[in-house]
Amino acid sequence: MFDFWQGAEGLPVYGHMIRAMIVYFYIFIIVKVLGQRSMSSIDALDFIFGVVIGDILGEPLTDGELPLAGPVGAAAMIAGLHLSLSIFALKAPRFRRVIEDEPIVLMKNGKILHKELRKAKITLEAFLMDLRLNNASDLTEVDYAILEMNGSISVIKKSNFESVTPNDMQMNVANKGYSSVLIEDGRIIDANVQKFGTLDWLRDQVHKHGFANPKEIFLMTVDESGQIYTSPKSNNTES
Template sequence: MELEFWSGAKDLPVWGFLIRAFIVYLYIFIVIKVLGQRSIGTINPLDFLFGVIIGDIIGNPLSSGEIPLAGPLAAATLITALHLGLSYIALKTPRFRRIIEDEPLILIKNGQILKKQLRKTKLTVESLLMDVRLRGTSDLNQIDYAVLESNGQISVIRKSNEDMLTPKGLNLPPQPPKGYPSVLILDGKVVHKNLEKVGTISWLKEKIAELGFKNIDDIFLLTIDEGGQFYYSKM
């Protein structure tokens, strides 16, 4: 007697779906063990693509009882073997690794935002500021480097303790919190909505002159926090 849960049937009984679910779960468990342990936060685009494809292939037999189980499992096994082979070659061959894995890209260098790198990565300033805040740094003046890693996350390297003296280190009373920074100039253009909260256009021109700039369009990004401290990045 042909096994319906394996070959598929138009009216597959409930027990057939249960057996299929058990087989698929066991299969995925084995695949994860074969591929090795992965950290969710370090999954690269190739791992993500593999997960999507495998989920789509072996998910169909769980939703449709008419689809035979052998075909999707065979296809999933082939995809797993290819993925494992590419991962092994990338581990042994650094040149090939650069093909299947993106190199880290520097977004902030020596405290300055690299405009060309933002355009290359299709990353907006707002997204960069959000990711930096998620790393626990709202003050851009404290950042030495920000790097877009191969897994799509942004890592932040702060300036050394010698460069960033704190009131505590100088035995001074604690300073008030700097608060949330507001963007006054973005890509050489004034953000008037934010400027109206802190000053006028003439006041802004005086401040950028104090910072050593002649024109507003010479500045890529200028922010001010609630403590009145500026951060700027040249165009």
């Protein structure tokens, strides 16, 4: 009666169909538990998870003699490990850099960084293709190009060439450049602060933006024009 679960030689077609439904809804539940992050971007950790889960649960679908309990338990173990690593990475920023790659700046101030392209193993042709896909075929308009952790390339255009351009209105606007994180989840990023000022300068900026101390800030960034963005820590951002 439960051959579809325990496995049997010559498992009938309906047994394989029942197994397929079980695996489908099981993976659906796993994805919902892990959260939308695993579907929105594919980084190294998510890629490993997808490959392993597919291999574990794919084999019993084709081999009716294999019991289903073992693969289902193994998939649950992998999903729990994946979720634990993701949560730990959120709690420990230093550990996060072990499992998530830092963004790589491939183009800075309109100049292509050849060494960074080689480091990222990206050919010039592939780089130019990505710029075209980002509607940045004219290199003179590009200020920054960054290889993000999920493998995609994001483009920051020079301010004079953004949509509804100040250039069309004969206005000279300072280039925004690449935004640097000054405070992340209440923690000061000292290396980035030193690029723009001192800790006293940062404290002044914190107070100017209405915060008593950095621990009240979830994210503070600054671009090369000096424009500062802040987002407070809050558990009740929505009413």
